[in-house]
Amino acid sequence: MNTLKFKIATPEKVVYENEIFQVSIPTTTGEITILPNHSPLVSILQAGELRFKDNEGEHLMAVSGGFLEIRANNELIILADNAERAEHIDIDRAEEARNRAEEQMKAVKTGEDIDYAKLQAIIEREVNRMRVGKKYKNIKINS
Numbered sequence: 001m002n003t004l005k006f007k008i009a010t011p012e013k014v015v016y017e018n019e020i021f022q023v024s025i026p027t028t029t030g031e032i033t034i035l036p037n038h039s040p041l042v043s044i045l046q047a048g049e050l051r052f053k054d055n056e057g058e059h060l061m062a063v064s065g066g067f068l069e070i071r072a073n074n075e076l077i078i079l080a081d082n083a084e085r086a087e088h089i090d091i092d093r094a095e096e097a098r099n100r101a102e103e104q105m106k107a108v109k110t111g112e113d114i115d116y117a118k119l120q121a122i123i124e125r126e127v128n129r130m131r132v133g134k135k136y137k138n139i140k141i142n143s
């Protein structure tokens with residue numbers, strides 16, 4: 001079967017690297033689905049859910065920020081600010097991180113010097129982690 005060489009890395013580590021059949025990626029212009037032999041493309045990632053199929057089945061990941069590049073040699077590389085496989089997501093940790101960011105955001109109103117956009121991006125990242133983590137749990141319970 002026709003496959004695509006896929007690698008997804010963060011500044012910390014390579015999260016996944018293998019041959020896949022297809023992948024759906026959240027980008028700033030909407031979700032795109034990439035199949036083997038796609039034409040070259042560069043696009044920007046948005047916080048969301050990434051799904052891909054390899055010879056073990058379908059996998060789910062939470063990603064936020066970064067970019068993707070499809071090269072002419074049937075290779076897809078994603079450099080993400082954050083990427084976690086759904087089965088590794090700690091939902092409580094994400095919820096705590098979101099609550100902390102929300103608390104800090106409240107302080108903005110009382111005149112403290114806080115980077116509002118950065119906090120918003122953190123909240124978006126943690127809410128996305130929670131959503132993907134919960135979706136994975138539900139799939140596991142129902143399958």
Ligand code: ATP
Pocket residue numbers: 012082083084088089090091093094097129
């Ligand atoms: P904290 O929850 O401590 O506030 P953080 O949001 O500051 O964490 P990041 O800088 O986003 O953490 O990520 C640090 C590392 O921890 C990365 O490898 C990231 O994939 C992982 N990570 C962060 N949050 C979670 C989570 N809820 N579940 C699993 N892995 C996580």
